[in-house]
Amino acid sequence: AQSVTQLDSQVPVFEEAPVELRCNYSSSVSVYLFWYVQYPNQGLQLLLKYLSGSTLVKGINGFEAEFNKSQTSFHLRKPSVHISDTAEYFCAVSVANQAGTALIFGKGTTLSVSS
Amino acid sequence: GAVVSQHPSWVICKSGTSVKIECRSLDFQATTMFWYRQFPKQSLMLMATSNEGSKATYEQGVEKDKFLINHASLTLSTLTVTSAHPEDSSFYICSAKKGDRGIEQYFGPGTRLTVT
Numbered sequence: 462a463q464s465v466t467q468l469d470s471q472v473p474v475f476e477e478a479p480v481e482l483r484c485n486y487s488s489s490v491s492v493y494l495f496w497y498v499q500y501p502n503q504g505l506q507l508l509l510k511y512l513s514g515s516t517l518v519k520g521i522n523g524f525e526a527e528f529n530k531s532q533t534s535f536h537l538r539k540p541s542v543h544i545s546d547t548a549e550y551f552c553a554v555s556v557a558n559q560a561g562t563a564l565i566f567g568k569g570t571t572l573s574v575s576s
Numbered sequence: 577g578a579v580v581s582q583h584p585s586w587v588i589c590k591s592g593t594s595v596k597i598e599c600r601s602l603d604f605q606a607t608t609m610f611w612y613r614q615f616p617k618q619s620l621m622l623m624a625t626s627n628e629g630s631k632a633t634y635e636q637g638v639e640k641d642k643f644l645i646n647h648a649s650l651t652l653s654t655l656t657v658t659s660a661h662p663e664d665s666s667f668y669i670c671s672a673k674k675g676d677r678g679i680e681q682y683f684g685p686g687t688r689l690t691v692t
Contacts, residue, residue, distance in 0.1 A: 493679055504582075504669055504685040505620075512679060551619060555679070563610050564671075564681060566619045 463488040463554050467567035474574055476544055482537040482570045484552035494535040495553040495564065496526055505551065511535060522546070547574045578604055580672050582684035589660055589691055596656045597687045599670030605650035606672035610681065611643075614667040626653045660691040 468483040493512050497505040509520025516528040526537045553564040579602040589595045607628050612620040624632045624645050632645035644656040667688050671681040
């Protein structure tokens with residue numbers, strides 16, 4: 462069975478600092494990996510996804526993530542954060558080649574950006 | 577685009593009553609839709625997978641007679657919380673996949689249910 466571990470429940474940073482949100486997954490088969498952002502009282506917005514190909518994935522709002530198969534990780538990074546990046550971030554996994562499978566989410570990481 | 581809407585966005589109901597939440601894919605056909613539940617400050621937990629024209633597949637621990645899911649068309653799935661209790665208060669989020677082989681899920685904005 463697949464599982465997702467987000468190693469940090471809260472990450473406080475100052476504006477314009479770099480940030481990394483860590484995500485590790487567990488799966489015995491190939492997976493697709495996703496990062497979503499959730500603002501208060503809203504649904505989820507896709508930041509980026511890894512399906513295949515290049516292990517460095519660039520997403521919206523200046524975020525990027527790197528798929529590391531040997532370390533089963535998919536850490537999210539941004540070189541310089543803004544106040545507006547304050548939100549909840551979820552890492553998720555689904556089984557490759559199974560279109561009907563649902564996403565398994567990590568517990569989330571709260572990113573708090575202060576000035 | 578791939579837009580998913582939910583209605584209502586916020587609902588308050590009395591204990592013992594039923595409430596229906598709609599999830600619509602506005603600009604694509606969704607063979608498969610998913611319903612998630614999210615408690616405050618927690619992650620999304622999958623409740624059920626809904627396939628158009630067939631019965632929903634519920635996750636372990638989710639009462640299918642309490643959370644009725646209907647996926648009558650390729651653009652609409654509904655979740656009905658029957659005989660609601662205060663512990664059913666939560667944020668319910670749906671998602672949809674495009675076509676039969678879609679990988680990415682598109683999420684609705686969520687519905688906040690408060691049972692008094």
